[in-house]
Amino acid sequence: MEREAAWELVKKYVQADGLRTHMLAVEVAMRAYAQHYAEDPDNWGLVGLLHDFDWEIHPTLEQHPLDGAPLLREHGVSEEDIRTILSHGPFGERITLRDKALYAVDELTGLVTAVTLVRPSRDIREVNVQSIKKKWKDKAFAAGVNRQDIQEGAEALGVALWEFHVPFVLEAMQASAAALSLNGNAG
Template sequence: MPTRADALSLVHEWTQSESLRKHMLAVETAMRAYALKLGEDQESWGVAGLIHDFDYERFPNEAQAADAEHPAEGVRHLRSLGWPEAICEAVLGHAHYTGVPRVSTMAKALFAVDELTGLITASALVKPSKAVRDVDVAGVRKKMKDKAFARGVNRDDIVQGAEALGVPLDEHIGIVLAAMQENAEALGLGGVPPAASASTTISSDA
């Protein structure tokens, strides 16, 4: 079983974008929360969340043939390193276009939390405080209805993901939001002093 350190090393090697690294950390956080809720292994689920987009910067969607883009290239590399098929299949399954069915609960959870973490992050960053602690479930639901907000976030994936897990949408949002709030500083969502400029750059070594 690869460790979190193994996954983080690959993330740093393959991804330079700080915002993309933070996204992967957010998905890891959400996956650990769901593993705890469902009685699953937090380490393997967390690692799956952390690694799921590590190849995106090098192989962006639709840049090449379907079998030579994210996440297929990344999974090819993971398999060459001997990573477990459960993680590889979950990573492949989080993208519709791979055609890989989401059979395991891990795969369903990864798909369900991926887009939602992006929506919650965006919801936090438009707050004056830029703090995820100031985001609530009702606010996230409101942002979901605003199609002009965070256009890159697929709302249907969030809804379908919650349904596949058998979790009511508000509860699903609440689980992921609470996890991100607990890990706010590492995710760059701890907020800025009121007097700080709205253009303050978020960075960390995470």
């Protein structure tokens, strides 16, 4: 599936701007990790862009992402891409590097976005690792972001959480600040 078709699919099934932006953020992080591991950025980006496409039509973890599979198949997404998308769910088995990367970046992009949006500037280029760490420790902040998932994801991927993973994903998102609407109020 081409990127444009994937984005059309996302826009068809996802109405909330926040969720669309979440998928764009995961796409950006997946493309960066693909480059890091000398894999295909288009392909890794695609599973990131699509991974939560069915959340609004399947808004429970019993349904999502499993029940989205037939729709993806109908739209011509490959079986291996569907398998990776399903692997990020609670019943998923994360086997390939791509599966592990998707799991590791999913919740983290949410935390980085939340940290950006509480700043008066709403500009991700002003966010640093220290500010993310501070909010990480504040359990009441963005309480829906499962810190343990991020930690286990980084471990499974084989990257150090604070020394590599967080700065790496932050940098990737900063480079796409405008596309993620995290480039400040004035932008």
